[in-house]
Amino acid sequence: MANGRPGDHPLTDILHYKTMVYGVEADILILKIAELSSDRELHQWWNAEIGWECEPAEVLRRAAARYEELVRRAKESGGETDG
Secondary structure (H helix, E strand, O other): OOOOOOOOOOHHHHHHOOOOOOOHHHOOOHHHHHHHHOHHHHHHHHHHHOOOOOOHHHEEEHHHHHHHHHHHHHHHHHOOOOO
16 A cells, blocks of 8 residues: 555655656656646546556547546636736
């Protein structure tokens, strides 16, 4: 069982420990996705789209698509984003 320490979960490493997991660009996108998502929504996306076996290049592609989707959603609902 995960205990919240570095190396237990990629999202914990990125969000809390600021450890590079998938590469700078992908990790930055995941941080931005976290800002635009609830914790539940973030984890649901990660479990469905990234999971434990995803390659860094694929994480980057999927994170970019998710970020674009969330920015579009925020703009349509009148929310602000940092771009």
